[in-house]
Each structure stands twice: as structure tokens, then as C-alpha cells.
Amino acid sequence: MTRKDFLKSFAAAPVLSSAARAQAAAKPCPPWQPGGLDIHHISTGRGNSTLFITPDGTSMMVDAGATSASLQYTITPKPSGARRPGEWLGRYAQRHLRAAGRDEIDYFVLTHLHGDHMGDVTPDQPMSKLGGYRLTGVSDVAEIVPIRRILDRGYPDYTYPSKQSNGAALNYIEFVKTQQKHGAVAERFRAGSAQQIRLLRKPSEFSNFSVRNLAVNGEVWTGVGDTTRHHFPALETLKPEDYPSENMCCLALRLSYGAFDYYTGGDLPSGIHDGAPAWRDIESPVARVAGPVEVAVLNHHGYTDTTGADYVSSLRPRVFLLLAWDSAHPAISSLQRIYSQSLYPGPRDVFATALKAENKIANKGLANLKSDDGHILVRVAPGGQEFRILILDNTSESDLVKAEFGPYPCG
């Protein structure tokens, strides 16, 4: 047992008493405070989106999903279907940024080009007044809150491993080009870098904050300096039908503040399909180089092709976050692994942004979750020595605190 695990084993987070919970439920979410780190996992039932307000106020959003998946498989949209999912995301970001004295998203980071992370395209969506793309997901967000920098896995040519061709991806690429014409900066996410995403306001006051780019397009940080290695074979050696999938090309990052570490990696799979070559498991090498963290987001919404043993035992977080909305989120096998005491010892709490009722019937272990409905705010205290989890109501824009968990010590 490492020192970190030893300390964690004593750090069972007390759940608030019912009286304390009722008191918490009465108040709206207190705003971000300078020196604190807020990470909002926004629950719209239509895809992933996470808003970061970092210790000096630099802001970042990772993904802005707006899936067009059938309601047969997904929860009902939150707060409602009265607006597009991207509009709800933009309004959420605007509210919380304004409360923090900000009115821009400094970094938008797209893990990969799928609709539940950037916005699907449907004929009823209006065109942007800025140009030839529809308003969905991130393009809806940008109409409400200006985005200054866009980082993704494909810029500028979007041709790895092959040219993007689906309508949602082409819409996104047109959005990026248009934003550039209006002054935004676009860059390809650089694996291994700890400089591409940095504090922009008072960096010298928070030298214990950093974002390490762990991987993109199968290029994985080695853990030494900024160096990387290629995990996928050269495309010339593969048949086109065996090229890495869009999910396999996801970017992943580790954010650190003091003793607090956080992992997120889009839809990276461990590739459990029988007979697949080992290189199709990209989740495991990325988790190994990320190392232990306090909070880990489940890859690919905890789907059946992800959350492998190496992911669980390498990250060994105190808190797992499941960004979910579909009846297949998470798989029974994924849930069993994240609670496995064989993969790592000690307590762990699991929170989901949503669960489809049908999955709760099939997957009885879901009864053990601390929360399965609402925005999940990870609030790290100034200095990064402890954090709390706040669950915010997602049925309106009130941002009322439904429940609070912690404090959890870091390190």
C-alpha cells in the first residue's frame, strides 16, 4: 500500500446528516472564490460538458455535447426541451462565470469529434449569424459566451486517421474556421505538453497549478519531460478498416492543483473485443502515465468497452464521476471494476450526472452511488489540500445545492 492509499483509507468522507442536507438544499450554489478550483460536470441528459474555473479565474470548458439520440435510450433533456442542449450549457457557463467576475471561456477543449461531445446536427437547428454552420453543442455555447482558444485533436486539417466526413464534424470544423476569423485561436492539442493550457491571469500566484496533456491520436506522454511515444502502429501498416476509431483518438489530460489531481479522457476505450490486437487498448497506457488521482472521470460514460482493470488500478481515485444519460451508461462490468477492492483497496465514492431508470433495474450495483441525478461540482479548496462534491439541481436554472459530500483530503 502506498502512502497515498494509506492516508486515503482513513479519509472516509462523512456524508452530511439529513438536517445538514436540508440546510444545504435551501441555498443556491455559493460562487467560485479566488484561489479555489471549481469543476462543474453539467447534466443536460444530452452529452458531456465540463466547466472549469481555475484558481486565478482562467476558464476552460471540456466538451459541449448535444446528442440527437432517441429518448427511447436516453433520459429526458434537462432542465427541459425548451432550449437546445448547447443553449443550456452556454447559459450555465455564463451564470457561473459571471458570478466569478468572468465573461469568456479562455479554453474550449474538444476530446473528439462526436455529437455527444460537440453537438450533433439536425435540420431544425438555426444557422449561426456568423457563418455556414448550425447552432448545436459548442457552437451554441459560443453564441452565449465568447470562446478565446479552441484545442482539439484534428486542427488544422482534420485528416488523422482519415478525413472527417460526417455532418456533425464538418459543422464543427466550419465553426472553428469562423471563430478564427473573428479572433479566436485554434490549435491542435499537443500530447506531453504542460504549457499549452496554462493560467492566463495570475500564474505566478499559483505555480502549484498545471494541466498535463496526456495523449491525443494515440500519442501518449512518457512521464519524462514533455516526451511522447506512438501507441498506434503507423497507418501505412494498417488496412483502412483497421484504423484507430474516433474514440481511440480522444485526447486526455490531468489537471493538478496542490495535492489535488483530476483525470479526464473523453471516450478512450480499452478495446475488449475478442481477438483485437493489444494496441487497440489505449485506455490502459494513458491511465498508467496519469498515475493516481483524487477524482477520475470514467472514460466513454462507463460503457462496456472501457473502464478496464488497468484504468481502475492506475488512477485509483477517491471519487469516480460518471457522465451519463443513456441506458447503457454504465456497463455492469465497469461498475463492478470501479468498486473492486482487488484492483485497489480503500473507500471510493461514485457520482453520476444522470441514470436511465432501465439501467438501474438491470444494474443493481447502481444503488451504491452517492448521487445519480444533477450537476456535479467538484470544489477544490484554495491551495488544493481538500475538496468537496456539491450536487446541483438540474431541473431548473436555480443551481440549488441538493447535497454536499466531503471534505475529502488530497494527496
Ligand SMILES: [Zn+2]
Ligand atoms: Zn461519448
